[in-house]
Amino acid sequence: MARDNMIVSLDIGSRKVAVIAGEVGRDGQIQVIGFGAVESAGIRKGNVIDIENTVRAIEASIEKAEQMSGREIDGGYVGITGLTVSSLNNRGVVAVSSSDQEIMPEDVERVLQAARVIALPHDRRIVHVIPRQYLVDGNENILDPIGMIGSRLEVETHIVTIVNAALQNIIKCCERAGFHPWELVLNGYASGEAVLYPAEKELGVVVVDMGGGTTDIALFEQGTLWYTAVLPIGGDYITSDLAVGLRTPLTQAEIIKKEHGGTLPALTSDSEFVDVPSVGGRDTFRVSKKMIASIIEPRVQEIINLVKNKLDSSGYPGLLPGGIVLTGGSALTHGIAELAVDLLEKPVRVGYPEGIGGLADVVHSPEYATGVGLLLYGARRQQVKEEHEDSLSMKAMFSKVKEWLQDLF
Ligand SMILES: Nc1ncnc2c1ncn2[C@@H]1O[C@H](COP(=O)(O)OP(=O)(O)OP(=O)(O)O)[C@@H](O)[C@H]1O
Ligand SMILES: [Mg+2]
Structure with missing residues (x-):
């Protein structure tokens, strides 16, 4: 395998920047050997808005992945998303x-x-x-x-x-962080590689990667991509609404959302309460989990309805027997699959990245679907390249043999 068997992915998300390093075995299987993720800075809705901060976040996640793997990381596959796509x-x-x-x-x-x-x-x-x-x-x-x-x-x-300028900004950030992009890959496409089963991709299925600032939609049929779209909205929208609704700082709203949030069917109990710090930090007050869910649910509903509108206008004529697979960090919202079933009228499940070995458990979360998918995509690309190179060298060998035979007779 080219480049010393190692394959690396870089997911520059709106919430986190994640680097995953893997080793590709002779059987094509990827063993995860390194991982690093840091809170992102400088990215909004998939776009670079601050070069310095983005570079720093990439460098920090590379450093972590290098420490874990004991290998030097200098390039790999990079995900792209956002309204410029x-x-x-x-x-x-x-x-x-x-x-x-x-x-x-x-x-x-x-x-x-x-x-x-x-x-x-x-x-x-x-x-x-x-x-x-x-x-x-x-x-x-x-x-x-x-x-x-x-x-x-x-x-x-x-x-x-x-948009070329957006692409150049991503490339610039990567290069300045010492990471050479081998190929740029659409996030939704990559996530599909990690969370979908081949049978689903064959029948017709949609992966919906709900991140912090974007929601990537990718429809697969006959094993390949049929339609893609990016919505400029994700879990950050839910967090900011919760912060306003509860009058608490964004950082607190994020913690409350992750630890106690969910949709109403998942959290029906009126008797469970959470302490919420106020904006000034002086007081805390108690709110029921049901109240929290009543703020979160309409926002989740809104995002899913936007996904539905996109799918309705995609022109796809099939029935999507594979249904919808939700992934990305926001897919961890309690009760989201049940809500999506009602709204989309299709089977829905939450997709965790699969198909890798080694330290796979450190990236076994919907948040890392894109990163793992980029590795799987990359491994497949390298295999195709090698087969192509092999067939070219076979061709060259046969023409050599032909020349020898012609010389002999
Ligand atoms: N347990 C949880 N419950 C609800 N939401 C969660 C949970 N865990 C993470 N999230 C949300 O997931 C989002 C981050 O997801 P992810 O890491 O996939 O985003 P990203 O890839 O950085 O962003 P993007 O793809 O939009 O550029 C945040 O909005 C976060 O609040
Ligand atoms: Mg993402």
Whole structure:
């Protein structure tokens, strides 16, 4: 495996910056060997708003992960999110080039290039071009056309773009913290890699990563991305409403939300009370957990309704038998799945990152779905690259053998 088997992810979230280091075994399995997370600073709703603070937070989380792993970290996969990210679908068409009409990897590369040709505003850059399906002579639903016979190859793609300035700011922060970004990956896409089962992705499923400042939506079908969206709202909105409602500082509201918060069906008891410090810090007063839930629930409802609106307007024609998988820190809200079932009328579960070994328990929380997903994404990318390199070197070897044989006879 390239770069000494180590693979690293960097999730620059609105709430926390997290670095996860893993080692990829011969079987492709990732063993987590290092982890570092610090409270984020300088990021709002997925955007860098303060370079210095962001750099410092990245450096601090790298240092922690280096200490735990005993390895030097100098780069890896980086997640992106925020309102500067947007997505669209586009088609590409090419004629199959070989005389026997067998589709070669070069044809697939060409058709993907053709799909990239979109009228992109000059201030945007493409982050992903993800094939949703290929069509060979009009036959749909082909996932891997290489080796098939046909004359016309088409591809339907999902394209993710980002405002160039936002991208440059992320890259600048990473580079200044000594972290070279190998590839930038959409957060929702990465989270899906970590919390969804292959069968769900095949059938149709949506991952909703509710973080602090953003909510990332990614719809998968036939094992690949069908639709993505980012909402500029997350758990911080719930916290600030709680702070106003309880007249307590934001830091206290955050603690109360995490320790005692939830939706109403989860916290129906009127007899449990919590001590809440006042804004001035002089007095505390008692409020019932039910009262806290009555502030939290409408905000959670609002976010889920925004997710529903996005899904309704996505143009997706299927029924989503895989349902909805909630992840990200705000998915830890008590009773959120039950509330989402009612609002979305689909099966809902909370997704924890899976598919890794080693020190997996230190990142076994919905908060680290993106970070773990970036590792899984990266490992898969490296494997594909290696297979490609192997097949190129096999090709080179065969042509050498052919030359020798021609020389001999
Ligand atoms: N137990 C809990 N109950 C309710 N909310 C929680 C709990 N634990 C964490 N959260 C909330 O999760 C949010 C942070 O989630 P996460 O770490 O996924 O965000 P992030 O990745 O830093 O931000 P973003 O993805 O929006 O840029 C915060 O709003 C926090 O209050
Ligand atoms: Mg996040």
